Amino acid sequence: MSDTIFTSEGCARPKLLDATHAAAFLEHLRSIGYAENTLRKKRPVTASFIRWAGRRKITIGTLHESHFAAFATRSPRRRKRRVVFEQGVLQLFIGYLRSTAEVPTPPLLVDPSPASHLLRRYVDYLRDEKGLSERSICIYAPRVSGFLTELTTKYGIASPVKLDAKVIQEFLLDRTRDRSCEYTRLLAASLRSFLGFLFLREETAIDFSFSVPMVKRWRQATVPTFLSPEDVERVLSATNRTIPCGRRDHAILLLLARLGLRAGEIVTLELGDIRWRAHEIIVHGKGRIQDRLPLLADIGKALALYLHKDRGDSASRRVFLRMKAPRREGLAGPAAVGGIVRSALTRAGMCRTSRGAAHIFRHSLATRMIRYGASIAEISEVLRHRSQGTTSIYAKVDFESLREVARPWPCTGAER
Secondary structure, three states, X not given: OOOEEEOOOOOEEEOEOOHHHHHHHHHHHHHOOXXXXXXXXXXXXXXXXXXXXXXXXXXXXXXXXXXXXXXXXXXXOOOHHHHHHHHHHHHHHHHHHHHOOOOOOOOXXXXXXXXXXXXXXXXXXXXXXXXXXXHHHHHHHHHHHHHHHHHHHOXXXXXXXXXXXXXXXXXXXXXXXXXXXXXXXXXXXHHHHHHHHHHHOOOOOOOHHHXXXXXXXXXXXXXXXXXXXXXXXXXXXXXXXXXXXXXXXXXXXXXXXXXXXXXXXXXXOEHHHEEOOOOEEEEEXXXXXEEEEEOOHHHHHHHHHHHHHOOOOOOOOEOOEOOOOOOOXXXXXXXXXXXXXXXXXXXXXXXXXXXXXXXXXXXXXHHXXXXXXXXXXXXXXXXXXXXXXXXXXXXXXXXXXXXXXXXXXOXXXXXX
């Protein structure tokens, strides 16, 4: 749309924001699930900004985020919380105006520095050649970006050709001091991957990935946390299926409990992945691998109920959408599924808030299978593990079989 209007004499006049833009914006928010109480709070902010922009003759074509900062900080005594709230409302406002082509979308700024170019090449390598998921890329890329930044600012190294093992190890020691073992492990893994990429692309003459020490993680040092079959059913039955949120959560919990899906697989599940006639679900697993799983009767019933009654219309193809505004978008990520699981466990009287809460159903499914006589190979196939070594941890939970092979504890002197 044009950002100019024409007078009766045919003269062009820049188009300013007015009340119609505010009304359309608020109606848009209402349509995607914002509550009336929330709209009442956003309405005066939008109206005040339109008046402020009008006094300064800010046209729609020149509207920019910098205007929001100027508006929100127009008085030096304004509270920080109010400033943040107003800027959030106006970010939604300009996003809406850009979606309707009222305000032009600014061009994407690309950092032309060699380090940024190298980082983009590395991310493309992870995505296209290694087949990593976006979640894994979001773990590796920021850590490599920090490494490249520090090479330039602290060590004055602008090209990988000048890299040496001493600099790499100094960076690791500085970044991992007083940090957790998990942070150190992920940083080391990211650096090894990046340095291997540099050698593969002939950016370095030496493969410096070998200069990054391994951070040992004892994967099978503990017994995986799991729920008994009775506890699983108690969690499922504790979900209130008389409300939309409860029906959505019940379908999610069934997918976790019956099929052992990962939280990320729940988030990325799309409408086309449910093959109703074939009675199967297509699951997009790790490494871009697609698996076909059976659409069990109770899962199909729960999904059909949620899709028919509660999901509503949305441009998103994701099966599970947010219940809070904006309701037409998919779940934010695996952490959202973890929150659903923690709430369900709390309702059932089992307060477990550990990291990776959604995995407790996956562990429970494997534990139940092994106690019913399933082999490690069968469990590995059901959980879609790439290696049976990953599945072998569940051998620890078969306590009765372990008691049969356990040797008596050696003791000295008289028996007690």
